[in-house]
Structure formats: C-alpha cells, structure tokens
Amino acid sequence: MxxxxxxxxxxxxxxxxxxxxxxxxxxxxxxxFPGGKMEPGETPxxxxxxxxxxxxxxxxxxxxxxxxVECDYPAFHLTMHCFWSAIAANEQVELLEHEAAKWLLPxxxxxxxxxxxxxxxxxxxxxxxNPQGTALE
Ligand SMILES: Nc1nc2c([nH]c(=O)n2[C@@H]2O[C@H](COP(=O)(O)OP(=O)(O)OP(=O)(O)O)[C@@H](O)[C@H]2O)c(=O)[nH]1
Numbered sequence: 140m141x142x143x144x145x146x147x148x149x150x151x152x153x154x155x156x157x158x159x160x161x162x163x164x165x166x167x168x169x170x171x172f173p174g175g176k177m178e179p180g181e182t183p184x185x186x187x188x189x190x191x192x193x194x195x196x197x198x199x200x201x202x203x204x205x206x207x208v209e210c211d212y213p214a215f216h217l218t219m220h221c222f223w224s225a226i227a228a229n230e231q232v233e234l235l236e237h238e239a240a241k242w243l244l245p246x247x248x249x250x251x252x253x254x255x256x257x258x259x260x261x262x263x264x265x266x267x268x269n270p271q272g273t274a275l276e
Contacts (some may be wrong), residue, residue, distance in 0.1 A: 141215040146187040147174035148224040149264065150232075151206055154272035155242035156264070158251050160196075163240035165214075171249035172221060172260065173237070183220045191224075195232040199224045203275060206263045210256035221260050223275055245272040 149172055150157040159173045175190040177183065183202045191199045201222035210217045226232070234240055243250065245268050248261050267275045 140211070143215050143217055144177045145174060145217060145219045146177060146183050146190065147172035147219055147221045147260070148187050148191050148199060148201070149221055149260070150191070150199065150224050150226055151273070152226055152242065155244055156248070156272070157232065158241050158243055158250075158253075159256075160239040162236060166254050168238075168252075169254045171240075171254050171257055174219075184222070187220075187222050187224065194236045196235060197230040198206070198227040199234050200227065205267065205275065206260060208256050208259045210259075212255070217256055219256055219260075221263075241262040245270075 151196060157168045159172060161167050161169050173191055173194050174187055187201050188217060191197060197211070200261045201224045203223045205221045205223045207218065207220045231241060241251065251253065253261055269276050
C-alpha cells in the first residue's frame with residue numbers, strides 16, 4: 140500500500156486551538172490540523188514550519204511532538220506527526236488554501252467533523268491539555 144508521511148500543527152493561541160477546513164481533494168470540507176506531506180531531506184520540524192507558512196502565512200514554533208498517528212485509509216497508509224505549536228507574537232492566520240478555520244476552546248473540540256485520522260489526535264489532546272487549554276500537561 141502507498142504510504143505518506145505528513146506533519147500537522149496543533150496551533151494554540153490564548154487557550155484555543157486552530158481547526159481548518161479542507162478546500163479541495165478527497166476529504167474536501169473535512170476538518171483537520173493544518174500541515175502537509177514531508178519533502179525529501181526535511182526534518183519533521185522543518186516540514187511543519189514550511190507547510191504552515193505556505194498555508195496560513197504565519198511563522199510558528201513547534202514546541203513538542205504531541206503524538207504520531209498511523210491510519211489506514213482505503214488508498215494509502217498515513218503516518219502523521221502532530222506538533223503542539225505556538226504562533227509568533229502578533230501574527231494572524233491567512234487562509235491561503237483552506238476554505239474556513241475556527242479557533243476552538245478545548246470544550247469545543249467535538250464541534251467540527253474531523254478527518255478520520257484526527258479523531259485519535261483529538262482524544263490525545265483532550266487527555267493532555269491543561270484546564271485553561273494553554274499547555275500540555
Ligand atoms: N494536513 C493534514 N492532513 C491530514 C490530516 N488528517 C489526515 O487524514 N490528513 C491527510 O494527510 C494527507 C495530507 O496531505 P496534504 O494534501 O495536506 O499535503 P500537501 O499539502 O503536501 O499536499 P499536496 O499533495 O496537495 O501538495 C491528506 O491525504 C489528508 O487527508 C490533518 O489533520 N492535517
């Protein structure tokens with residue numbers, strides 16, 4: 140089976156987490172953590188910084204690897220590295236590829252229709268977030 144390796148950012152800001160809605164492709168309209176496929180020679184940290192600049196035009200700091208999920212989709216196997224990440228001060232996301240975005244409180248994480256692989260990430264987040272939603276425990 141085809142395998143793809145992807146990095147995603149769990150962007151946090153003032154106690155909220157960013158969910159973005161895919162604007163194209165097989166999973167169009169599904170909600171995800173922004174990010175994309177690793178390129179040859181790139182570290183996961185370099186990949187996530189590059190992808191977020193391309194998709195949202197902001198500089199981020201990947202602070203910790205929250206989890207790596209493995210998921211079998213019908214057409215490929217996905218390995219996704221998820222980085223708890225901060226946005227550089229005073230920056231605002233610009234939706235260059237997504238059709239919508241929401242800054243969710245920890246209590247609102249179930250309010251959007253996540254892509255299948257992301258359900259495990261959301262579970263992991265719920266267990267690890269502190270009550271203020273500002274840091275991982
Ligand atoms: N970025 C991202 N991709 C995810 C998530 N969950 C998930 O299943 N995926 C899957 O991982 C793959 C990521 O590919 P992508 O299309 O975002 O990567 P990319 O920006 O490099 O894409 P491109 O090939 O269109 O240039 C997609 O098949 C997507 O459906 C997620 O939370 N974030």
